[in-house]
Amino acid sequence: MSEQLKDTRDITVTVNGKSYQEAVETRLHLADFLRLQLKLTGTHLGCEHGVCGACTILVDGEAVRSCLMLAVQANGREVTTIEGLADGEELSPIQEAFSEHHALQCGFCTSGMIMSLTAFIEENPGADEAAIREAISGNICRCTGYQSIVAAGVAVAAKQAGGS
Amino acid sequence: MKPGRFTYHDPTTIDELTGLLASLEDVKFLAGGQSLMPMLNMRFTQPDHLVDLNGIDGLAGIALNGAALEIGAMTRQATLMKSGEIAEHLPVMQAALHWVGHFQTRYRGTIGGSLCHLDPSAELPLIALLCDAELTVVGPEGERSVAMGDWPLAYMMPNLSEQEILKLISITPWGGHHGFAFEEISRRRGDFAIVGVGCQLAVENGSITKAAIAIGGADQVPYRLSEAEAALIGQPASEETFAAAGEVARQKDAMSDAYITAAYRQRLANVLTKRTLAAAAQRATGE
Ligand code: FES
Ligand code: FES
Secondary structure, three states: OOHHHOOEEEEEEEEOOEEEEEEEEOOOEHHHHHHHHOOOOOOOOOOOOOOOOOOEEEEOOEEEEHHHOEHHHHOOOEEEOHHHOOEOOEOOHHHHHHHHOOOOOOOOOHHHHHHHHHHHHHHOOOOOHHHHHHHOOOOOOOOOOOHHHHHHHHHHHHHHHHHO | OOOOOOEEEOOOOHHHHHHHHHHOOOEEEEOOOOOHHHHHHOOOOOOOEEEEOOOOOOOOOEEEEOOEEEEEOOOEHHHHHHOHHHHHHOHHHHHHHOOOOOHHHHOOOEHHHHHHHOOOOOHHHHHHHHOOOEEEEEEOOEEEEEEHHHOEEEOOEEOOOOOOEEEEEEEOOOOOOOEEEEEEEOOOOOOOOOEEEEEEEEEEOOEEEEEEEEEEOOOOOOEEOHHHHHHHOOOEOOHHHHHHHHHHHHOOOOOOOOOOOHHHHHHHHHHHHHHHHHHHHHHHHOO
8 A cells, every 4th residue: 555545643652761752653553663663572462452461561650451552542641661660680579579489481471460560569559369360360371370470469569568 | 553544533522523523434433442452453343534532521530410420431440440439329330340351451441432332241331221321422413312221222232323422421329228239250350241240229127129130241232130120129138039030030031152052141140130139138238
């Protein structure tokens, strides 16, 4: 198809603290925008229809599935991806706990799991095991059997509650 | 880039939207996108025009207008879950919202999107039906209101023309002391319900004075168990009474598909009706 049939918009979006001005085709979903256009490939795509949770990111601090938002809808918003969690070499508490509890094997689900838990524990410090399990019920992992992921989540939630 | 080509529109007012609709053909409306985006990504739908409702002023919000709770169609499910007004006046909606997708999808998903998509197993249409919601839709011809009972025309087909959108959901909560309950069975947490049942019950001196039961997932559209509701009035709030209501639910028509038989759906309708009535009665009598 010819170029002029493309429906494009200019957007300004902040990703991990950095502001980007980009022209995007309006049908481009947010996950593909992050991966293909910004080359931030830490956000993964498993299903692209909202079932696996691999693409979970934060938009204005809320965990959402980036395959179910258009890039154009992120205009003016603040996005956080897995690349934005660590402070230099220093891992975020959830990242640290994933390492400690061996909460990943192949790592495909990991960015989505970590983004989900980051948002959930932020909002629910002290969440118990049942709540953590429910929080990641929308994130599918084919490797770990979930136990180690739950353990990591519970450990961070407990620490967060203790610290506040 | 998975969706097919479309022209994107993002009106900021209802007037702009209705003006736009008068001139466009083959349009899809993007609310929270938790059902439409998958359909676009998989190209199950390939509209020429996509009209994004997220930027329209005044379509989201929860307000108490007299006795009625008025909920803007673009109000997010997460907002409804956290709302003090909903907690106080319409707790049955929050009980059901826990079952709607996952917390990540509830940040985007809207009540209006769910009502318009009208998946037979969706929780929010069931709750709107249970609570006798009045819907306001708007289009180039102006506004009209539709009772929730007249909203589902057929399988996933709401009472809405192609040029109209849902604007407002108005619900007048039951006054006085009453109980409520919502339960569903799905294969995994967050999956589509196989069957879900919601009910509200008022009980005075041990006998039932008011009852509402709504069932979703069992048939092509959610329905009220009106026969059982009428029969419950004046009956003692007892196990036998609830079993009789469950039996009515079991005898209703149900769908079957590749995974779940009609008989199993009927069985669930029966069991969940009994369970929710018992739970609602317990709340109503404060036991
Ligand atoms: S890729 Fe977005 S939910 Fe699976
Ligand atoms: S670690 Fe492999 S999918 Fe979860």
